[in-house]
Amino acid sequence: MSTAAPSLDVPEAESSKNAPSAVKTPAAPRSSRAKKVFPALLAVAAVGAGARWLVTHGHESTDDAQVEGRIANVSPRVSGQVAKVLVSDNQQVKAGDVLVALDATDLEAKLDVARADVLSAEAQAANARSQLALTEVNAGANLRQARGGVTQASSGISSSKAALDQARADVVAAEARFKLADTDLTRVKTLKAEGAVTQADLDARQSAYDQSKAALDVARARLSSTEAGVQGSSGGLEAAQGKLAAAESGPVQVQAAEAAVKLSDAKLKQAQAALKLAELAVSYTQVRAPVSGVVSRRTVEVGQVVGPERPLMALVPQDDVWIVANFKEDQVGEMKAGQPVDVEVDAYGSHHFKGHVDSLAGASGARFALLPPDNASGNFVKVVQRIPVLIRFDDVKDVPLKPGMSAVVTVDTRSR
Structure with missing residues (x-):
């Protein structure tokens, strides 16, 4: 007995899937093109990378x-009120150009005072030099005069001592003559009483006695005077020596005068330095450009009180x-x-x-x-x-x- 095979209805879609020869035939050309293009792209990329490496290698x-x-910040070197602003933002300036002007009235007054101080110091220095020259001249003259006085006083003392010796010798001689005259007078008086001599002899001996006594008095008076003269000469010598000692202090006086000159010169230099500072302070009221460049970040305006601590511009x-x-x-x-x-x-x-x-x-x-x-x-x-x-x-x-x-x-x- 034969059995009939069942009939199955298959959709067209499935039948088309089951037909491999009819569906896969168009895919073959795409695969072949990809195989050819991909190596070419790799070659181009490799060439590009190599070219880039060659170009950038070593760079x-x-x-x-x-x-x-x-950037140079510009600040004033002295404090003051801004009188003028001579530049604007983004302006080109050269080194040394005046950027800002400050009010210089107070500083100019200080400058006048400094100038007056310099004149006063110069006058004091000139006076000190004159005093030094006068002291040197006077010291030399006084020293020479004092030495001459000492020499003269010493000579006077020597002469007075010689005169004193002479006066003493004269007194001794006068005393001897007076003693002889007194002895003769006494002898004659005795003989006169005995009638051995005449009255004329007595009168002669009396006159000789009176003369020798007067001569003795004169010699003694001259001796006293000479002794007083010697004492005076000693006092004069002491005075002359005192003047010499004072005159010998002349170098010390000269040194003191030289010190006064140095002090006046130092005060003069100090006044001149103060004058220089005052002149610089006045010049600093003109704020100048330190370098050539473009003005930037300007913050200064007329009327502001500015100082070194704050920049005005750059x-x-x-x-x-x-x-x-x-x-x-x-x-x-x-x-x-x-x-x-x-x-x-x-x-x-x-x-x-x-x-x-x-x-x-x-x-x-x-x-x-x-x-x-x-x-x-x-x-x-x-x-x-x-x-x-x-x-x-x-x-x-x-x-x-x-x-x-x-x-x-x-x-x-x-x-x-």
Whole structure:
């Protein structure tokens, strides 16, 4: 007995799935094209990477760079009230130009006082020099006069002593004659009483006695006078010696006069120094530009009372600028001073500046932070550090570069 096979209705979709030859035939061309295109793309990528490596090899670049320059803060050197402001913001000035004028009335009055003090000190110095010259002359004259007086007094004493000896000898002689006359008179008187001599002989002996007595009195008086003269000469010698001692102190007086001259000269120099300071203070009322540059951050106005403690404005020189580029630490291994640098400043994107590496900083920028990192404390997270590199321009005369401008720098590290 035959059994008929059941008939199954199969959808067309399933039948189409079950027909492999009819569905997979279009996929074969796509696979072949991918096999051909993918190697070509890999080749192009490899060539591009190789070309890029060839172009960038030996060159280190960073956009963490900016133009730097010096900024000179202008402050007055004396306190005072602002009388004039002679510049405006962003004005170009030259070194030595007057920027601000202060009221100088008080300082000019002090200058007049200083000048008067100098004149007074000069007069005192001239007077001290005159006194020195007069003291030197008087000291020499007094010393010579005193020495002459001592010599004269000494001679007078010697003469008086000789006269005293003579007077004493005269007294001795007069006493001898008087004694002889007295003896003769006594003898004659005895003989007269006996009638042996005449009255004339007695009168002659009496006259001789009177004469010898008078001569003795005169000799004694001369002796007393001579002795008084000797005492006077001794007093004169002592006086002359006292004058000589006083005259010999003349060098001390000269030294005192010289000290007075030095003191007056010192006071004169002090007054002249005060005058110089007063003149400088008056000149400082004209606040001048220390350097050539552009006026920036001007805060001064007429009528303000200003002092050295507060800047009035800032001057930014335009002819002294450089680049500070912060390279990663793995970029500076081959950098050396003198290597050429290509600089692109954002403000002048189409302009390429030429420069060279001037120097590398001694430490990373993080070491100069207010709170430098300390990897020995807490958890450690490695962060790539930045090393500041100073780059000098070779020539930027035609392009005004401003400090603070951003830049992109590329260093040719292949150059040695």
